[in-house]
Amino acid sequence: MQRDAVVVSMEGITKSFGGTTANDDISFCLEAGEIHGLLGENGAGKTTLMNILYGLHRPDSGCILVNQVERNITSPHEAIALGIGMVHQHFMQVPTLTVLDNVILGLRNAREPLLDREGARQRLGELSATYQLDVDPEAYIWQLSVGDRQRVEILKALYRDVSILILDEPTSVLTPQEAEELFAMIRVCVNRGMSVIFITHKLEEAMSITDRVTVLRDGRVVATRVTSETTKAELARLMVGREVLFRLSNDAARSPAGPVALEVERLRAISDRGVLAVRDVSFQVHGGEIVGIAGVDGNGQTELVQALTGLRPVESGRVVVDGVDLTNAAPQRILRQGVGHIPEDFDDALVGAFTLVENLALDLHYTPPFSRWGVLNREVMRQSAQQVIARYDVRTPHERVKARTLSGGNKQKVVIARETSRAIKLLIAAHPTRGLDIGAEEYIRGLLLELRNAGIAILLVSTKLDEILSLCDRILVIEKGRLMGEMARSEADIEKIGLLMAGTGA
Numbered sequence: 001m002q003r004d005a006v007v008v009s010m011e012g013i014t015k016s017f018g019g020t021t022a023n024d025d026i027s028f029c030l031e032a033g034e035i036h037g038l039l040g041e042n043g044a045g046k047t048t049l050m051n052i053l054y055g056l057h058r059p060d061s062g063c064i065l066v067n068q069v070e071r072n073i074t075s076p077h078e079a080i081a082l083g084i085g086m087v088h089q090h091f092m093q094v095p096t097l098t099v100l101d102n103v104i105l106g107l108r109n110a111r112e113p114l115l116d117r118e119g120a121r122q123r124l125g126e127l128s129a130t131y132q133l134d135v136d137p138e139a140y141i142w143q144l145s146v147g148d149r150q151r152v153e154i155l156k157a158l159y160r161d162v163s164i165l166i167l168d169e170p171t172s173v174l175t176p177q178e179a180e181e182l183f184a185m186i187r188v189c190v191n192r193g194m195s196v197i198f199i200t201h202k203l204e205e206a207m208s209i210t211d212r213v214t215v216l217r218d219g220r221v222v223a224t225r226v227t228s229e230t231t232k233a234e235l236a237r238l239m240v241g242r243e244v245l246f247r248l249s250n251d252a253a254r255s256p257a258g259p260v261a262l263e264v265e266r267l268r269a270i271s272d273r274g275v276l277a278v279r280d281v282s283f284q285v286h287g288g289e290i291v292g293i294a295g296v297d298g299n300g301q302t303e304l305v306q307a308l309t310g311l312r313p314v315e316s317g318r319v320v321v322d323g324v325d326l327t328n329a330a331p332q333r334i335l336r337q338g339v340g341h342i343p344e345d346f347d348d349a350l351v352g353a354f355t356l357v358e359n360l361a362l363d364l365h366y367t368p369p370f371s372r373w374g375v376l377n378r379e380v381m382r383q384s385a386q387q388v389i390a391r392y393d394v395r396t397p398h399e400r401v402k403a404r405t406l407s408g409g410n411k412q413k414v415v416i417a418r419e420t421s422r423a424i425k426l427l428i429a430a431h432p433t434r435g436l437d438i439g440a441e442e443y444i445r446g447l448l449l450e451l452r453n454a455g456i457a458i459l460l461v462s463t464k465l466d467e468i469l470s471l472c473d474r475i476l477v478i479e480k481g482r483l484m485g486e487m488a489r490s491e492a493d494i495e496k497i498g499l500l501m502a503g504t505g506a
Contacts, residue, residue: 042409258287
């Protein structure tokens with residue numbers, strides 16, 4: 001396929017929301033048959049730009065050309081008619097309908113007012129086979145894994161005969177294995193004539209899957225590069241505007257480990273499906289050390305963290321924090337014992353309808369200086385929020401915005417800011433850098449080391465082996481709810497951890 005034929009050209013695109021300029025005079029082009037990465041930090045303007053191309057937003061100025069013809073795209077319906085499809089970061093699906101019904105939802109057919117489900121099923125089967133997107137058409141959406149739900153979104157676009165596919169942070173909710181399967185599907189789509197725009201903030205993905213990369217920073221294009229002619233370090237510098245450390249020093253300023261802050265004894269917990277998810281788990285975390293739990297997602301990590309933080313009943317065993325038995329204690333009591341908790345789903349830790357001021361004061365709003373005699377001091381809350389927002393670089397117009405309006409990465413920063421800016425003895429962090437861009441990831445990893453060096457005990461749950469190896473002093477490996485082994489960082493390597501993650505000996 002001719003690679004230099006431009007199928008989409010966006011010229012001088014500017015878009016503001018209130019006093020915030022999301023896109024500032026952006027020009028961008030997509031060539032036929034290429035995978036073009038749109039790379040940038042959270043809040044850089046990537047999704048806004050593609051929402052304009054898909055007709056969800058109208059630009060304040062600028063123009064769009066599709067196949068060399070200027071178009072005024074005012075709705076997704078018009079975008080689809082032009083052959084443009086978009087798979088959103090948060091799937092647009094009806095959970096109580098089947099895969100087939102979700103795919104054909106909103107489409108007209110020749111047999112109206114009757115549905116031609118048999119014809120639709122046949123075409124869906126052909127698309128599934130052609131593009132290697134195997135999903136049961138009669139399965140209900142709520143029954144599917146996240147990876148299968150994403151396949152449904154791609155099938156919806158293919159069913160509508162799109163030739164230009166926009167993927168918005170498509171791996172943010174996928175396991176590494178599912179991400180590799182997605183990349184294989186994308187390559188099949190491109191080999192069959194599609195052009196793809198791949199929105200991401202992950203450098204490894206951009207280097208692995210794209211042909212060219214356009215980098216946005218603060219709503220502007222800073223560079224476009226041929227992927228094979230650039231490096232991860234250069235892209236990181238373009239994204240963040242400075243050099244980025246990919247591996248932090250773990251040993252600087254470290255004090256000897258202190259007393260036991262968390263002791264877990266033969267812990268057992270049941271999953272939502274009623275099966276034993278945590279099986280006789282025992283370990284300790286000392287003050288001034290980071291203990292990592294490595295493992296493939298879905299091996300009991302979620303249930304373990306929930307049991308430790310009072311969000312899931314403990315079937316048997318004990319949880320002791322700083323000498324106090326907190327087994328099956330209420331979450332509020334656990335927090336008051338000096339435990340910080342960064343959950344894997346940050347939406348669970350925020351109240352979307354509350355402002356950032358209110359969210360950052362949660363857990364502390366009943367204590368001085370935020371309140372006195374039961375009356376909130378909102379000015380103190382506001383000043384505190386401003387300081388925290390500045391320190392943690394939360395990208396927001398001001399502290400009074402609702403939490404639900406923030407990007408995913410900035411929501412994560414708010415949760416981390418709240419949990420680490422108060423007095424804690426123990427921090428339980430589940431995937432704290434998941435969904436964060438390279439600059440924020442570097443900052444959070446450095447923050448965890450600072451907290452450890454200040455004597456705080458940290459339990460870090462992560463599926464990122466590079467993160468585990470660079471941050472943790474001791475590493476535990478979990479598989480099917482059991483701890484398969486423990487090792488010091490000096491003894492650990494990816495091969496040894498990988499064998500334990502797979503359920504075999506090192």
